Amino acid sequence: MSPKRIVVSTSGVPKMIKKMADDEVKFNLAVSLHSAIDEVRTSIMPFNETFPLKDLQEALEYWYEKTKKAITYEYIVWKGINDSIKDIEALVTFCKYVPCKVNIIEYNPIDDGAFQQASSQAIEDYIRILERNNIVVNVRRSRGKDIDAACGQLANKS
Amino acid sequence: MEINKKDIRALTKEQLRDFFVKEGDEAFRGNQVYEWLWSKSAHAFEDMTNISKETRQMLEDNFVINHIKVDTMQRSSDGTVKNAVRLHDGLIVESVLIPTPTRTTACVSSQVGCSLDCSFCATSRLKRMRNLNPDEIYDQVVAIDNESRLYFNRPLSNIVFMGMGEPLMNYNNVIKAIDKITSP
Numbered sequence: 567m568s569p570k571r572i573v574v575s576t577s578g579v580p581k582m583i584k585k586m587a588d589d590e591v592k593f594n595l596a597v598s599l600h601s602a603i604d605e606v607r608t609s610i611m612p613f614n615e616t617f618p619l620k621d622l623q624e625a626l627e628y629w630y631e632k633t634k635k636a637i638t639y640e641y642i643v644w645k646g647i648n649d650s651i652k653d654i655e656a657l658v659t660f661c662k663y664v665p666c667k668v669n670i671i672e673y674n675p676i677d678d679g680a681f682q683q684a685s686s687q688a689i690e691d692y693i694r695i696l697e698r699n700n701i702v703v704n705v706r707r708s709r710g711k712d713i714d715a716a717c718g719q720l721a722n723k724s
Numbered sequence: 725m726e727i728n729k730k731d732i733r734a735l736t737k738e739q740l741r742d743f744f745v746k747e748g749d750e751a752f753r754g755n756q757v758y759e760w761l762w763s764k765s766a767h768a769f770e771d772m773t774n775i776s777k778e779t780r781q782m783l784e785d786n787f788v789i790n791h792i793k794v795d796t797m798q799r800s801s802d803g804t805v806k807n808a809v810r811l812h813d814g815l816i817v818e819s820v821l822i823p824t825p826t827r828t829t830a831c832v833s834s835q836v837g838c839s840l841d842c843s844f845c846a847t848s849r850l851k852r853m854r855n856l857n858p859d860e861i862y863d864q865v866v867a868i869d870n871e872s873r874l875y876f877n878r879p880l881s882n883i884v885f886m887g888m889g890e891p892l893m894n895y896n897n898v899i900k901a902i903d904k905i906t907s908p
């Protein structure tokens with residue numbers, strides 16, 4: 567299989583992204599971004615405290631410099647967490663750093679319900695504002711939800 | 725399970741060649757065995773039909789082939805297939821086959837559990853047990869490829885490392901697995 571058909575999806579470990587760039591890997595890179603605001607990202611992805619967005623940005627710039635490969639940002643929108651206009655504007659700014667596209671992913675609730683899928687209005691706002699800024703955006707419908715096979719659901723029932 | 729035998733797939737091609745030379749055989753025997761292990765996905769030494777019986781027995785005495793086993797397989801109403809894969813030490817990871825009209829994508833795991841702790845993710849609730857070896861990552865891909873051919877009549881077209889675990893926290897093994905997957 568061609569490495570062009572392989573995507574490595576990371577939550578964004580800056581040091582390792584730079585190492586991959588140095589290794590001149592041929593596969594594609596996706597980053598689970600979920601927020602372009604440090605406080606918000608740290609609240610859902612605690613390691614962001616150690617590797618803040620500034621470091622991630624710098625690593626991604628390095629990656630693009632070396633590989634000339636655009637990056638895919640995986641992005642889930644949750645109700646009350648990252649569904650405001652401020653969140654969208656931060657994402658737009660982040661998307662200007664390196665060539666990229668955004669995948670908005672439908673959220674699959676895991677048992678306890680602390681996270682809820684954002685309203686369709688919020689998703690539409692994301693799409694509209696990103697597109698207005700010439701950023702490529704796709705919406706990924708969730709697959710395999712009934713068997714807990716969807717993104718972030720693995721091991722839900724084990 | 726034999727505890728003192730080595731997992732043969734932990735050896736590089738060079739190490740296999742050296743092994744045969746030390747055994748008084750030809751180095752190219754290492755290439756042949758390597759090909760059985762990695763291109764033909766052999767599950768047993770006795771499948772290696774171009775290797776002499778004595779040599780196969782000798783391999784049997786020294787090594788094991790630690791293959792993963794698909795423990796349970798679930799199919800979703802939308803065609804998605806999920807495998808729970810049992811590793812040689814009994815731990816379990818999951819991989820997923822996602823069919824669309826134009827592609828079939830494998831979503832594979834890189835760790836048992838995850839090094840990180842994203843609060844929205846089910847995997848993060850599990851304790852990270854260990855990194856997967858290159859062959860355990862590779863085998864997930866082979867298993868999904870077989871299912872893709874069986875259920876959708878086409879080989880796997882894409883792979884995403886988006887299952888359980890943070891692939892960059894198991895970088896060396898992920899790279900080794902990708903090398904095997906992409907080598908012609």
Ligand code: SF4
Pocket residue numbers: 577718838839840841842845846847848887888889890
């Ligand atoms: S598997 Fe991915 S989303 Fe889940 S905790 Fe690990 S890095 Fe975060």
